[in-house]
Amino acid sequence: MNTLNRCRPLLGTFVEVSVSADASDKELIDLSNKAFDEIERIHCLMSFHEEVSELSILNKTAHIKPHMLSKDMWVVLSQALALSVLTDGLFDVSIGQELVAQGSLPNHLARQHSIGTWKDIVLDEESIFFKKPLLLDLGGIAKGYAVDCALKQLSPASSALVNAGGDLACTDWQTTPVSIRNPQSKGVGVTLPMSAPAVATSGCYFQEEGSVMIDPQTRKPVEHKESVSVFAPTCMLADALTKVAYLDKHSGALMQKLNAQAVTIDGQGNVNMWEADK
Template sequence: MRRRARPLLGTLVEIGVKSDLPDDAFNALVNQAFARVDHIHHCMSFHDPNSELSQINRLSPGQTMMLSEHTAQVLNSALQIAQWSGGLFNPGVAPRLVAWGYSPPPEPRMPACRAVEQLFQIHDRVLTKTASGWVDLGGIAKGYAVDQALAFLRDTASEHPVDGAVVNAGGDLAVFGLPEFPVLIRDPAQPNQALGTLYLSDQALATSACYYSMRLTEGQTRSALVNPWTLEAVTTARSASVRAPTCMLADALTKVVITSGHINHPWMETLGAKACLLPEPADMIARGLS
């Protein structure tokens, strides 16, 4: 399998393709997959003042905006997952991340954190801002970008000899056509070491943890994960991994699991998702996510 990598989505995105394509055709194919990731990044980046998401965050209550298909899909999915999780997944906590210095302010005035369903309504891709507030889609858009790049590679398999592919965005990844694809699971106590190996087949896996974002700010320990119920930083020493049919779903559900500290939410099975809180012995990782 040949691999290419680029810095995107605030991390390193790697695309691997199993194919007998000539180099020129292979590079053209992978470049198109990267272009889809880049497009989604520019649509939904909280840090880019020209992104579609930044425009949404600058809207005043009552103002409307036509959304791209990608942004509408991710926002609608965010609303659904927020409802399923009872608000444990809530992109409306973005003001906390700005206050703690993890993200730039979209505008000078700092709004309150709100439940995401209070901030907007969407009808036929037309968004109406219903309350002042900011949304950060960093907890779901990366997974969506992985799905879109993989879907492109899978869809082209009918035209090109693509036997399988993997798209990996900093540990959030999805696979097709590669049976028993090995994925190393980090040890949250020693993130540079692997705790175990999981094998994926036509599935996605995502992990959330605090070990790289945790820092002391104004005498308090913060991280880039916010508990929407308490509006306090999540500072657990554990990590949460979720296996799901799509990387967007796995990405979002890791926030629910690591915030709640529970893996057996009643709707997880309905969504086809399995979760594991680490550290656990290697055999427990396999059993928890199988």
């Protein structure tokens, strides 16, 4: 059995790929390259920062006429809108304008007002249309999807793991521990067993001073002094649910419904595993 560990800067963070198989070094390198290439492909489709990405194009045109979607974009948007329905808008990918106003995203369109919400998004089997002008941002779900896609590229391996700055998915999750940082203490973490194939974390960490979490219901930034991690069947779902759990401390029943588990860690390193009635 041969093992290869590699790391590249992608998605605004460092992406780690670990792969083990009865294969040569070259074969493992080629396999890991497929995972990195897949992440780069998803980034090119769903980046708000890239003016020619599919996301930027639909932000410019989808309120004028229906926009035909790639398969990947349809998968992500259908999951996002399903979560918007389940959370009554607490998860809302139409908060792009607020993030532009906060300086977290570039103002490609020089649009002064973006009045639509998730309820103004019409998604069918092939296309999307906005009933009102709005700006989608997929920063709360696309990274997890990219991790899922990368892990699929590693399926020939006996064991594989992809970690994109805390959005993590692996094949041998039953025997894999994960370290989650203390949100207030540099270099300090809490080690937990994986309770599902994927995990994602949101929190106001010491090095993330420029990051902003928007409450879609108030359209205002929020901040907590704790981190929220969610274990889920897919990294896309885990990524999205961290935002829900971060904003709603009583979403334990929703987590259970979606076969997910939320965990909070405060500045003192105290761990709270959410129950269904929370």
